[in-house]
Each structure stands twice: as C-alpha cells, then as structure tokens.
Amino acid sequence: SQTIHQWPATLVQPVGSPLSLECTVEGTSNPNLYWYRQAAGRGLQLLFYSVGIGQISSEVPQNLSASRPQDRQFILSSKKLLLSDSGFYLCAWSIGGDQPQHFGDGTRLSIL
Amino acid sequence: RKEVEQDPGPFNVPEGATVAFNCTYSNSASQSFFWYRQDCRKEPKLLMSVYSSGNEDGRFTAQLNRASQYISLLIRDSKLSDSATYLCVVNGGSGNTPLVFGKGTRLSVIA
Numbered sequence: 503s504q505t506i507h508q509w510p511a512t513l514v515q516p517v518g519s520p521l522s523l524e525c526t527v528e529g530t531s532n533p534n535l536y537w538y539r540q541a542a543g544r545g546l547q548l549l550f551y552s553v554g555i556g557q558i559s560s561e562v563p564q565n566l567s568a569s570r571p572q573d574r575q576f577i578l579s580s581k582k583l584l585l586s587d588s589g590f591y592l593c594a595w596s597i598g599g600d601q602p603q604h605f606g607d608g609t610r611l612s613i614l
Numbered sequence: 615r616k617e618v619e620q621d622p623g624p625f626n627v628p629e630g631a632t633v634a635f636n637c638t639y640s641n642s643a644s645q646s647f648f649w650y651r652q653d654c655r656k657e658p659k660l661l662m663s664v665y666s667s668g669n670e671d672g673r674f675t676a677q678l679n680r681a682s683q684y685i686s687l688l689i690r691d692s693k694l695s696d697s698a699t700y701l702c703v704v705n706g707g708s709g710n711t712p713l714v715f716g717k718g719t720r721l722s723v724i725a
Contacts, residue, residue: 534710545717546658546701553710592657599710600646602703605657 508606
C-alpha cells in the first residue's frame with residue numbers, strides 16, 4: 503500500500519533562516535505531489551504541485567520554492583524565512599489531478 | 615481555477631442529531647467530488663467520494679446536484695467523534711489540474 507512520509511513534525515526557526523521540508527511517497531510510481539500551507543483557523547492554500555521529476559508549478563508568489571529531485575521526493579525550501587511563513591505545511595500525493603489526494607502528517611512551522 | 619464555497623459554521627448539534635452541509639462549486643466542467651474530514655491540528659483525510667447517483671457510507675450520505683452545482687453531506691445519528699471540519703473538494707479542471715478545496719465547515723457535536 504502507499505504511504506507518505508513528511509518530516510519534521512514540528513519546527514521552530516528564527517526569521518531569516520533557511521528552510522527545507524522533505525516529503526517522500528512509497529508504494530506508487532510517478533505520483534502527483536503537492537505542498538500546501540494552512541494558517542491557523544484557515545483553509546488550505548496550495549503552494550506548489552508537481553506532475554513529474556523536475557516539473558514544478560507554483561500557485562502563489564512567495565519566498566518559497568519547491569523541487570522534485572526524484573520521482574517520489576518533494577522538497578519545500580526557503581532561503582530566508584519570514585514571520586508570515588508560519589503555518590501548518592502539508593504534503594500530499596495523488597495518482598492524477600482528478601483523483602483524491604492523500605496527505606502526510608504535516609509540519610507545524612513556527613517562526614520567531 | 616474556480617471556487618468552492620462552504621458555510622464555515624460552526625454547526626453545534628447534540629449527539630444523535632442529523633446535520634447537513636452544503637457546498638457550491640463554480641466550475642461546471644468539474645467531474646470529481648469528494649468530502650474530506652480534518653480534525654484539529656491534523657491533516658485532512660478522505661471521508662468519501664461523491665458519485666452522480668449519490669452514495670452512502672454508514673451514517674454518511676453524499677449527494678451531487680450537477681444542475682445547481684452543489685454537493686451535500688448528511689450525517690445521521692451524530693457522534694461526539696464526528697466533531698471536525700468537513701472540507702468539500704472539487705476537481706479544478708481537466709488533466710492534472712489540482713483539486714480545489716473549500717475552506718471547510720466546522721461541526722461540534724455536543725453531549
């Protein structure tokens with residue numbers, strides 16, 4: 503069966519520091535991969551999605567970037583975090599754009 | 615990408631009550647529809663897909679009205695454990711266009 507791993511579960515970072523969040527999927531090939539952010543009490547905001555290695559679509563302009571160096575690996579990065587980057591970051595996968603997405607456990611990021 | 619709209623709630627209902635949530639979507643070309651459940655400080659989880667003819671899973675019934683472009687979720691005999699936020703999800707277009715998630719409706723079931 504397919505599983506998705508996302509780490510770390512919680513992260514506290516100072517303003518201006520870099521960020522790297524990693525997500526991996528097992529048990530499937532060529533999944534669609536997604537990064538979302540959810541501010542406290544708010545809805546999901548799609549940040550990036552990828553339909554294949556090296557293919558990244560950005561949904562919202564910001565100081566974050568994403569990369570997909572391997573088929574089942576999706577990385578969210580920032581060179582310099584802002585206070586507004588705080589939130590709950592979720593990675594998800596699906597077998598197609600119109601298929602259900604399955605989420606990792608999420609990373610709760612606090613910027614100080 | 616078009617919008618998905620839901621009443622944010624909260625819906626506060628007693629145990630055993632029946633509660634219904636509606637959701638409207640604006641993309642008439644949407645073909646896939648889902649309800650997700652999100653517990654506080656957790657990831658969203660797929661509750662059920664929504665089929666054209668309507669479908670039921672235990673105490674949960676989902677319906678689709680394509681003409682009016684709305685989806686509903688009915689929960690019968692509410693349990694305390696049903697307390698969560700329910701997200702309406704619609705596919706955003708053809709091919710690999712991502713799903714569009716509603717902001718969710720919060721349900722609190724009270725003893």
